[in-house]
Amino acid sequence: MQRAIKVTVNGKEYEREVEPRMLLVHFLREELGLTGTHIGCETTVCGACTVMLEGHTVKSCTVLAVQANGKNLETIESVASDGDLHPIQEGFWNEHGLQCGFCTPGMIMSVKQLLGDNPNPSRDEIRHAIEGNLCRCTGYQHIVKSVESAAKAMVQE
Amino acid sequence: MIAASFDYSAPETLADALRVLSDDPEAKILAGGQSLIPIMKLRLSIPSQVVDLGGIIDLHAIAEEEGIIRIGSMTTHEQVEHSELLSEKCPLLVAAASGIGDVQVRNRGTIGGSVAHADPAADYPAALQALDAKVKVVSSAGEKIIPIDEFIVDALTTALEPDEIITEIHVPTESTGIGTAYETIVQPASGYAIVGVAARIGLSEGNISFARVGITGVGSKAYRALAVEKALEGQPAKDDTYGIASRVAAEGVEALEDLHASSEYRAHLATVFTCRAIAAAAGRAQ
C-alpha cells in the first residue's frame, strides 16, 4: 500500500507516493536521485548514510521514508554552495581527510552537527562525535585533523 | 535489506494509537526505530502494521512534580543526555544515556523504546533499577504503574501486553546525601555494554545507609545485585567494604557468553565494575 509523503530536502519540497517499508536512504537515492548519501552496511553500523532530519543527524538506512513526512532534511548535496566547498569540505581536502571517499558524505554530516553544537571541539570530542561513522581507509587521524582545521576556519569566518 | 510489507499510521493522539493496537493484535509500535527497523529488515519481526508514536507530542516532555521526574516515553537518548533538569536532579540517567551507541542512534532512539525492547545489554535498565524507577503503561482498559524490576521479565521480554503503550518513565527526585555512578566496559563496535553497573549510594556519618546496584550485560536481563546491596548497607564507606561487597556481584546469575567475553570473564568484569561504580557513587555522596 502506498502512502503520500511530503518532505523538504535541501530547501526543496517533494511529494511522492512510497511504500511504508521504503527506507529513507532508498527514497533519497532512488526516488529523488540524491546519490551523495551512501549505503555502506544497511545495518545501522557504518554511518555512510548519515543525513540531517530536523537538524539532527540520523542513519537514513534506519529511518522509514514515511517517518520523514512533513519534515525537513539536509543531505551532503546541500553542503557546498554554487560550487564553493564548505569549510568542512575544505578541511577534509587540505588535511587528507579522505582516501576512497565512501564514508565522507556521512562523516561530513556528522561533523556539521558537531561544529554546529560545539564550534571548538577537543580531539576527544571530535572522536566521540564521529563514533557512528566508520572509515576503512584513513585510520581517522587525518579526519580528526580535518575537523580541527575546519573548526579553526569556521571560527575565523 | 528490506522489511516485509506492512501498513503504517502516525496517530496524533494516544487514544488513536491505542485504538489501532486494540483493533489489530499484530500491530507494532514504532518509537525511534533503532531496534525495531533493524529487526524488521532481518524479518525477525513481521508486523501487519506499524504505529508510529512520533506525532504524539505529549510523549516528549520531561517534567518534575511532587518529587517525581516524569520522562515521556518518546524522549530521545539525546534529549536525556542534554536535559538540564536531569543533569541536576538525576545525573545517573544522563550518564547512561550519553553512553548509548553513537550520536545518530541517540538522536533517534527513545527511553520508552529501550525499556520495551529490554535488550540484556541495554544501558537504561540498570540505571533505572538503581533509581527505583517505574514504568507507566496505558491501554484502552486503563493505566498501570509497574516497577522496573517487574517490568523487565527476561531477554527481550517485558510485562507489556500487545495493546499497551509505555507513556512515561517515573524516577524519584534524588534526596541529598546520595551519590550515583554508571561504570561500563563497552563493545567498541556497537557501544552496547559488555558489563554496565549503575550504583546509587547514600551515606550517613561515614557509613553506607542506603545502596542500590543495577547490573546490565551480564545476565539474560539487567538485575539488582541484592547481595551486594546487603553487604554494603550499614558498613563503613571505604575501599575494603566496596571490594568485599563487589565479590558477589554476579552471584546466582548465569553470566552470558559470546564472542566478546566468556562467561567467567563477564562475571569477573561484573565484580570489577561494581566496585568502581560503588566507589565513585560513594565519593559523590559526600
Ligand SMILES: Cc1cc2nc3c(=O)[nH]c(=O)nc-3n(C[C@H](O)[C@H](O)[C@H](O)COP(=O)(O)OP(=O)(O)OC[C@H]3O[C@@H](n4cnc5c(N)ncnc54)[C@H](O)[C@@H]3O)c2cc1C
Ligand atoms: C548501532 C546501534 C547501537 C546501539 N547501542 C546501544 C547501546 O550502547 N546501549 C543501549 O542501551 N542501546 C543501544 N542501541 C539500541 C537503542 O538504544 C534503541 O534506540 C533502543 O533499544 C530502542 O529504542 P527505539 O526508540 O529506537 O525503539 P524502537 O526500535 O522503535 O522499538 C523497539 C521496541 O519497543 C517497542 N516500543 C517502542 N516504544 C514503545 C512504547 N512507548 N510503548 C510500548 N512499546 C514500545 C517497539 O514496538 C519495539 O518492539 C543501539 C542501537 C543501534 C542501532
Ligand code: FES
Ligand atoms: S548504511 Fe546506514 S549505517 Fe551503514
Ligand code: FES
Ligand atoms: S575514506 Fe575510504 S572509507 Fe573513509
